[in-house]
Amino acid sequence: MNAENGPFFTRRQHPSPVAANVRATLLEDPGFGRVFTDHMATIRWTQDEGWRDAEIRPREPFLIDPAAAVLHYAQEIFEGLKAYRLSDGGVALFRPEQNARRFQASAERLAMPALPEAAFLKSIEELIEADVAWVPGGDGSLYLRPFMFAAEPFLGVRPAAEYWYVVIASPVGAYFKGGKKAVTVWLSDDYTRAAPGGTGAAKCGGNYAASLVAQAEAMKHGCDQVVFLDAAERKYVEELGGMNVFLVYEDGSLQTPPLGGTILPGVTRDAIITLAKAEGRAVREERFSFAQWKADAEAGKIRESFACGTAAVVTPIGEIKAAEGGFVIGNGGGGAVAEALRAKLVGIQRGDVPDTHGWVRRVL
Numbered sequence: 001m002n003a004e005n006g007p008f009f010t011r012r013q014h015p016s017p018v019a020a021n022v023r024a025t026l027l028e029d030p031g032f033g034r035v036f037t038d039h040m041a042t043i044r045w046t047q048d049e050g051w052r053d054a055e056i057r058p059r060e061p062f063l064i065d066p067a068a069a070v071l072h073y074a075q076e077i078f079e080g081l082k083a084y085r086l087s088d089g090g091v092a093l094f095r096p097e098q099n100a101r102r103f104q105a106s107a108e109r110l111a112m113p114a115l116p117e118a119a120f121l122k123s124i125e126e127l128i129e130a131d132v133a134w135v136p137g138g139d140g141s142l143y144l145r146p147f148m149f150a151a152e153p154f155l156g157v158r159p160a161a162e163y164w165y166v167v168i169a170s171p172v173g174a175y176f177k178g179g180k181k182a183v184t185v186w187l188s189d190d191y192t193r194a195a196p197g198g199t200g201a202a203k204c205g206g207n208y209a210a211s212l213v214a215q216a217e218a219m220k221h222g223c224d225q226v227v228f229l230d231a232a233e234r235k236y237v238e239e240l241g242g243m244n245v246f247l248v249y250e251d252g253s254l255q256t257p258p259l260g261g262t263i264l265p266g267v268t269r270d271a272i273i274t275l276a277k278a279e280g281r282a283v284r285e286e287r288f289s290f291a292q293w294k295a296d297a298e299a300g301k302i303r304e305s306f307a308c309g310t311a312a313v314v315t316p317i318g319e320i321k322a323a324e325g326g327f328v329i330g331n332g333g334g335g336a337v338a339e340a341l342r343a344k345l346v347g348i349q350r351g352d353v354p355d356t357h358g359w360v361r362r363v364l
């Protein structure tokens with residue numbers, strides 16, 4: 001495998017791709033993660049031969065052995081990033097090398113082989129090229145889902161000796177149709193997401209599996225999302241099930257919990273910190289307790305709160321519900337700082353705002 005340019009991908013065209021008129025109808029209202037493109041990228045890894053057989057090929061179900069390690073011990077990691085249609089018709093990715101590096105870090109934590117950065121980037125670029133007709137215009141984008149799982153048929157407990165790396169792609173619409181409404185979040189009392197020494201900083205399916213019962217509880221309480229506290233003291237706010245969290249104070253400064261093993265290092269989180277600092281805002285990466293969040297919001301010191309991640313970009317948090325009593329942020333409908341940061345970020349991603357940080361990687 002060529003370390004600098006990535007491997008050579010064999011191309012197998014789909015024998016019967018989705019017809020253009022059917023695709024056009026699907027792209028009108030794709031929702032999130034329900035519609036998929038014609039192709040996928042795959043690379044195999046075996047202990048004896050390393051990375052091999054890089055392919056762009058028709059998207060289709062896998063045949064995996066019922067004893068495949070992933071089905072028993074959840075040795076699996078993933079990534080999520082988007083390809084955007086630029087105003088000039090081209091297609092670009094946003095900081096994909098960050099996803100490549102995080103994928104390597106996740107692999108290391110899950111005792112899996114590290115995919116070279118060039119192979120990660122090339123797999124995505126070649127898939128976009130094959131399925132470029134599926135990149136929506138307007139508010140939409142093509143969500144890319146790279147993932148890797150242990151395929152070795154073996155029930156013993158140790159890192160597997162065979163893996164599949166795969167990229168699938170899904171055209172998605174604006175996350176919140178009809179405007180960006182503020183979400184309501186539920187404070188999870190009974191469950192935590194990640195403990196010190198655990199897998200909180202790795203993007204692995206297991207973290208999500210463990211968060212679903214808390215997410216279901218949030219929905220039962222009429223909330224959109226769940227917010228987790230730290231596992232050691234059950235006191236400090238960490239993050240939502242799949243998004244990082246920010247506070248906006250009355251002086252315009254921002255605060256977000258620090259990374260350190262239990263929080264997922266979001267690419268959006270990092271971009272927001274950079275953009276806010278460039279605007280002259282103070283940004284504190286310091287932990288804050290749920291009690292402080294509540295007291296400062298009720299005293300009017302916290303003007304806004306928002307969550308951020310690739311899928312929904314920036315989402316205002318309007319209300320927090322908790323067994324011990326909740327509270328409302330500002331007027332409950334989101335605020336100007338989050339909206340301005342969202343607009344700037346989306347503008348950069350779509351090529352409408354100058355990319356002064358070198359974040360946009362043009363693919364086509």
Ligand SMILES: *Cc1c(COP(=O)(O)O)cnc(C)c1O
Binds near residue numbers: 080239
């Ligand atoms: C992916 C993810 C995020 C957001 O990361 P981005 O790189 O901004 O998309 C936040 N929290 C969790 C738990 C995640 O899995």
